[in-house]
Amino acid sequence: MTTAYCFDLDGTLTRQELLPLIASSVGLEDEISVLTEATISGVLPFDKSFKLRVRLLRDAKLDWIHAALSEQVEFDRHILDFIASRPEQCFVVTGNLDIWVKPVLDRLGIQSFTSTARLDDGRLDGIAHILHKGDAVSSLRDRFERIIAVGDGMNDVPMFEAADWRIAFGGTHSPNRLLVKLSDFVINDGNALCRLLNML
Template sequence: MATCFCFDLDGTLTKQELLPLIAASVDLEDEISVLTKATIDGFLPFDKSFKLRIRLLKDAPLNAIHQFVCNVECDEAILRFVQQNAADCYVVTGNLDIWVQPLLEQIGVEFFASKAKMDNGQLAGVEHVLHKGDAITELRQRYDNIIVIGEGMNDVPMFELADWRIAYGGVHRPNGSLKELSDFVVYDGEALCRLLNMLS
C-alpha cells in the first residue's frame, strides 16, 4: 500500500501564518487582518478574499517577502518528519507559489499552491486559487492511502477526499467544521508524527 502525507502550510507546518507576516513587511498588517477575519467569520469567500489580499500585497518586493517567509519558524517535529519522508510528503497550500516556493525548496518538499499571474516579472494577481481537493485527486493516481493534516476551513476539500484526516491544533484551535470531518485531533507536533508513523 502506497501512503502519502499532505500537510497544510500556514499554521500547520509553520508556527506562524505567512500572509500576516508578508503584510507586516509592507505595513499592511491591519488591512490584511480585517480581510482574514472576514473570511474566517464567513462574510467573504476564501477565493475572493485571497485575490483581494494579493491585490493589496502585489507591490511588496519579492526579495523581502522571501526573506520573511524563509525565516518563518516551523514545527521542528513536523519538519523532521517531512524531511525524513520527503518522497511521500506534500505541502498543500492555498498560498501563492512564488511566495512559498523558496521556503518549500529549502525544506525539500513537493507542493501544490495557488498560481501567481505574472506580468514582466511583476506579480499581477492570481492565475488560479488552489482548490485543495484537486491536489488529492491528482495524488490519488499514485497513492491508495492518503493522510491529510490541516487546521483551516480551506482544508475541508482535502479532508473530504482523504483516507485519514487529522485536525491539527498545534498553532491554534482547528476550524470547527474541519474537526467534524476529522478522524483524529492532535495538538502537539511530536504526537502528530507518532500518529503519522502508525497510520502509514
C-alpha cells in the same frame, strides 16, 4: 500500502500564518490579519479573501517578501523530522501563491501544490490559478493507495473531503470547527501528530 501525507502550510507546517508576515513587509498587517482570520473561521470564502489579499499585497516587492519569510518562518521540529524520513510521500498543499512561498517550500524540500501567480514584466499582476485543495489530493490517487490530510483552516475542507484519513491540527491556533467535525483525529502538538502518523 503506499501512503501520501498532505500538509497544509500556514499554521500547520509553519508556526505562523504567512500572509500576515508578508503584509508586515509593507505595513498592511492589520488589513491582512482581519481577512486571514475571517478566512480561517469560514466567515469569508477562501477564493474571495485570497483575491482581496493578493490585491492588497500586489505591489509588495518580492525580495522583501522572501526576506520576511526567510527570517521569520519557523517550523515544528517533529514535523520536519517526519517529513525528512519520507520526503517522497509528503506534500505541501497550500492556497498561497507560488512566487510568495518559494523560499519556505525550498526549505521543506518536498513536492507542493500551490496557487499560481500571473506576472507582467516580473511583477505580480494577479492570480493565474487558485488551487482547489481537493483536486490536489485527488491527483495523487494514481500513485498512492491511501491519503492522509493534515490541516487547520476552512480552506482545508476540500482536502479533508478527498482524503482517507483527516487530522485537524491545532499547533498554531485552534482548528476550524467544521474541519474538526470532518476529522478522524484532532491533535494540538507536533510530537503527538507525528506519533499518530507513524501508527496509521
